Every structure is written in C-alpha cells, then in structure tokens.
Amino acid sequence: MVLLEKAPAKITLSLDVLGKRTDGFHEVKMIMTSVDLTDILELHERHRDVIDVSADSQYVPDDERNLAYKAAAAFKQQYHLTKGVRINIKKNIPVAAGLGGGSSDAAAVLRGLNQMWSVGASRAELTQLGARLGSDVPFCMTGTTALGTGRGEVIHPLPSPPACYVVLAKPDMGISTRHVFPRLNLNNLKHQPTADVIRSLEEANFRNLCDSVGNTLEPVTFSMHPEVARVKEKMLANGAAGAVMSGSGPVIAGLVRPFSRARRVYNGLRGFCDAVYIVRLLDQR
Numbered sequence: 001m002v003l004l005e006k007a008p009a010k011i012t013l014s015l016d017v018l019g020k021r022t023d024g025f026h027e028v029k030m031i032m033t034s035v036d037l038t039d040i041l042e043l044h045e046r047h048r049d050v051i052d053v054s055a056d057s058q059y060v061p062d063d064e065r066n067l068a069y070k071a072a073a074a075f076k077q078q079y080h081l082t083k084g085v086r087i088n089i090k091k092n093i094p095v096a097a098g099l100g101g102g103s104s105d106a107a108a109v110l111r112g113l114n115q116m117w118s119v120g121a122s123r124a125e126l127t128q129l130g131a132r133l134g135s136d137v138p139f140c141m142t143g144t145t146a147l148g149t150g151r152g153e154v155i156h157p158l159p160s161p162p163a164c165y166v167v168l169a170k171p172d173m174g175i176s177t178r179h180v181f182p183r184l185n186l187n188n189l190k191h192q193p194t195a196d197v198i199r200s201l202e203e204a205n206f207r208n209l210c211d212s213v214g215n216t217l218e219p220v221t222f223s224m225h226p227e228v229a230r231v232k233e234k235m236l237a238n239g240a241a242g243a244v245m246s247g248s249g250p251v252i253a254g255l256v257r258p259f260s261r262a263r264r265v266y267n268g269l270r271g272f273c274d275a276v277y278i279v280r281l282l283d284q285r
C-alpha cells in the first residue's frame with residue numbers, strides 16, 4: 001500500500017519570547033499560519049519491521065536523525081506496531097529556513113501512518129505525540145492559523161487571516177533554531193503586540209495585520225546575519241505591506257496585495273536572494 005501526504009510550510013506572523021523556562025526552552029507566544037508551499041511524502045508499507053527514509057535534499061538526513069523517521073518510530077512505539085514503512089520525501093520547503101519543514105514532515109507521517117494502518121488515533125492524540133517530536137509539530141498537525149504558547153506546542157485556534165499573497169525570500173544560508181534562542185538578551189526583549197495581531201485577524205483587517213506583525217528573534221538573527229535584515233528592508237521597499245522573519249529565520253515573509261504587486265516584490269527580490277516564492281495562505285477568508 002502507498003499513501004501520499006502533503007506537508008505544508010508555516011510562517012510566523014508574530015513571535016514573542018516571554019522568558020526562559022526551567023526546562024531550557026523559552027516561553028513564547030507565536031501566531032502561525034500555513035502556506036501552500038508543501039513537501040510531498042510517499043509512505044510505502046513494508047512487511048519487515050523497518051523504517052527507511054529518503055529525501056531529495058542533501059541538507060536533510062536520511063537516517064534516524066530525520067524528523068519523519070522519528071515520527072514513524074514514535075508512532076510505532078506508541079501503538080505497539082511491528083509493521084514497517086518506507087518514507088520518500090520530496091523536499092520543496094527550504095531546509096532550516098524558519099518554515100517548519102521538518103516539523104511538518106513529522107506531522108504528515110503521523111497523519112499518514114494513522115490512516116495507512118487504520119489505527120484510529122484522534123487528532124488530539126497525534127498532537128500530543130507530535131509535541132514530543134518538536135515544539136512546532138503540534139501546529140503542523142492542524143495546519144490552519146493558531147496561537148502557540150508554552151514552548152510553542154500548546155495550540156489555540158485563531159480566525160483565518162484576510163486573503164493576501166505571501167512573498168517568501170530566503171538568503172543563501174540555513175539557521176539552526178537552537179543557535180538563536182541562547183543569544184537572546186532576556187533583560188531587553190523587544191516584545192510583540194500579539195493582542196493587536198489577534199484583533200486584526202478577528203476583524204480581517206489587512207492593514208492592521210501588516211502594521212502589527214513582528215518577531216522578537218529578529219535582532220538576534222539580524223546581528224548574526226545582517227543580510228537577513230537587508231532582505232526585510234528590500235521586501236518593504238519593493239512594496240510589501242508588511243514583512244516579518246519567520247521563526248528563527250532566515251526566511252522573510254512579505255504580506256502583499258494584489259497579485260500584480262506580489263509579482264513586483266518577487267521580481268525585486270530575485271537575484272538578491274537564494275530562493276524567492278509567491279505563495280498563498282492555506283487558511284484565509
């Protein structure tokens with residue numbers, strides 16, 4: 001049996017860090033929404049009790065370090081399964097970009113195995129299992145628009161954003177999340193107007209949304225990689241109505257209306273960046 005599962009990328013419209021937790025993670029408030037830039041996972045049932053993973057990207061491990069592998073191993077252990085699976089990943093989401101590609105692949109494996117093996121686990125059970133794999137995985141289980149609290153794994157659904165295009169621009173580097181958080185100056189955090197972003201979603205107010213997006217991690221990533229700050233400036237200079245770094249970066253997401261203006265922003269950034277995309281929100285009014 002073969003099963004195909006899509007794994008959409010996510011962008012963070014707002015990311016605020018409240019402080020450090022006793023478990024070494026940071027307390028966050030972040031608003032995430034999914035976009036139509038997706039990895040495609042092929043799940044092939046194996047009768048032997050093995051997990052094989054392949055990915056068409058040199059930047060992604062094809063062994064037990066792969067988040068898709070970890071998800072399959074956790075699912076098999078949780079439900080005492082001895083069947084095997086081969087997972088082929090078509091990577092369309094840039095790696096270590098702040099778009100949650102690995103987390104989304106892990107969530108796709110949990111959804112896919114639950115279906116392929118007719119386990120019947122609830123979405124809540126899969127989300128709880130996903131939280132053990134990474135802070136981003138619970139959001140990726142839902143794939144709509146939500147506020148993440150705690151370390152990001154506690155999910156509070158939010159209204160869909162107003163329809164717009166998103167230009168994603170990735171400078172030519174990857175950034176590891178675990179290298180960004182420790183560099184935060186916890187005594188001088190630039191907090192975000194999370195409540196304003198939520199209100200703009202409730203009111204479907206595109207202008208107010210664009211004026212309130214922001215990311216407390218930007219100063220850290222920008223100081224490590226000044227070119228990321230330049231991409232954000234260029235995104236706005238080329239006509240984006242709002243721009244914000246996604247996750248720990250380096251991707252900058254620009255909110256744009258209408259499509260003709262999105263094309264202009266896209267063209268203004270191509271050649272300046274390693275990869276530029278125009279995507280749609282998967283969950284929009």
Ligand SMILES: C[C@@](CO)(OP(=O)(O)O)[C@H](O)COP(=O)(O)OP(=O)(O)OC[C@H]1O[C@@H](n2ccc(N)nc2=O)[C@H](O)[C@@H]1O
Nearest residue numbers: 025026028098100134135136151152177178181247248249
């Ligand atoms: C912070 C975000 C925002 O989207 O960064 P991106 O990965 O997307 O860039 C994500 O929630 C990340 O989620 P995920 O990538 O699953 O991170 P995890 O594997 O849980 O944690 C990786 C490392 O990031 C740091 N970390 C992550 C989340 C958090 N709330 N506090 C932290 O300090 C820790 O050092 C941790 O060891």
Ligand SMILES: Nc1ncnc2c1ncn2[C@@H]1O[C@H](COP(=O)(O)OP(=O)(O)O)[C@@H](O)[C@H]1O
Nearest residue numbers: 059066067095096097098099100101102103105
């Ligand atoms: N299936 C996967 N897809 C992408 N990255 C993966 C995967 N499995 C493991 N990784 C590793 O996880 C790290 C984070 O990748 P990714 O989730 O794309 O970053 P981000 O959370 O910043 O978007 C990378 O170093 C990558 O090598």
